[in-house]
Amino acid sequence: MNIANHHLEGADCIESPNQGGPYAPGALDTIIIHFTAGANAESAIDTLCNVEREVSAHLVVARNGTVSQLLPFNIIGWHAGHSKWGEREGFNQYSIGIEIDNAGELEERDGCYESWFGRAYPPEEVVHGVHRHQTRESHWHRYTPEQLRVVEAICAALIETYPIEHILGHEEIAPDRKVDPGPAFPLDQMRARLLNTATADAGPDKATVKAKRLNIRAEPNGQAERQAGHLLQGTEVEVLEEKDGWCRVKVELEGWVSKRYVERS
Ligand SMILES: [Zn+2]
Numbered sequence: 107m108n109i110a111n112h113h114l115e116g117a118d119c120i121e122s123p124n125q126g127g128p129y130a131p132g133a134l135d136t137i138i139i140h141f142t143a144g145a146n147a148e149s150a151i152d153t154l155c156n157v158e159r160e161v162s163a164h165l166v167v168a169r170n171g172t173v174s175q176l177l178p179f180n181i182i183g184w185h186a187g188h189s190k191w192g193e194r195e196g197f198n199q200y201s202i203g204i205e206i207d208n209a210g211e212l213e214e215r216d217g218c219y220e221s222w223f224g225r226a227y228p229p230e231e232v233v234h235g236v237h238r239h240q241t242r243e244s245h246w247h248r249y250t251p252e253q254l255r256v257v258e259a260i261c262a263a264l265i266e267t268y269p270i271e272h273i274l275g276h277e278e279i280a281p282d283r284k285v286d287p288g289p290a291f292p293l294d295q296m297r298a299r300l301l302n303t304a305t306a307d308a309g310p311d312k313a314t315v316k317a318k319r320l321n322i323r324a325e326p327n328g329q330a331e332r333q334a335g336h337l338l339q340g341t342e343v344e345v346l347e348e349k350d351g352w353c354r355v356k357v358e359l360e361g362w363v364s365k366r367y368v369e370r371s
Pocket of ligand 1: 139140141185276284286
């Protein structure tokens with residue numbers, strides 16, 4: 107895929123009136139992934155181009171992989187809303203928004219799975235997974251292989267063209283109100299493939315404990331056996347991998363212990 111003059115070659119162009127101005131110089135460095143939580147790409151495009159709705163995104167990827175571009179990549183869109191990640195807030199000014207046609211979270215009913223707008227989806231269109239914000243398994247509309255392939259190719263083209271450093275889910279920058287793109291989207295794997303050289307240069311992936319006391323478990327779920335001890339707020343940990351909303355971490359510890367309680371080799 108190629109980008110020329112801030113447009114993706116081959117995309118259908120429909121300009122949305124919902125736009126900010128150009129990004130501040132050097133501000134654009136993030137891609138935000140969304141699902142539409144809607145019935146089809148056309149209805150999503152209608153909403154994202156409706157001046158009264160005051161929302162937009164740069165791209166919409168339909169179930170068959172067709173891409174519509176609603177804003178050029180040098181113009182701020184209105185897809186992130188109230189958002190925060192690390193020290194940063196208000197992600198519209200830093201990011202390109204990609205909306206993927208997907209019904210979102212589904213509810214199980216009589217062996218079928220129903221969207222919030224009442225459409226039933228057969229089991230083969232459903233992914234069961236634990237959302238990174240939740241501890242229990244839930245049901246999610248499957249992305250098509252075409253969508254996953256096209257979104258990855260778009261991200262690769264954007265990384266080639268713009269100084270992109272982060273690919274984030276809407277759920278990560280607005281964790282208290284958003285669950286997209288959800289567990290059906292292989293976000294961790296995709297960004298590891300696309301940004302692997304960048305993260306290798308940055309050294310080990312660190313995180314800081316936010317909770318007052320944080321249990322360490324043997325497996326990535328809330329019922330798994332607790333490991334000895336717990337982490338205290340502010341402890342810095344090294345993140346070795348991420349899975350189902352959990353991080354496998356390594357803790358560097360150094361301090362004094364009574365000689366009576368250790369055996370020296
Ligand atoms: Zn979203």
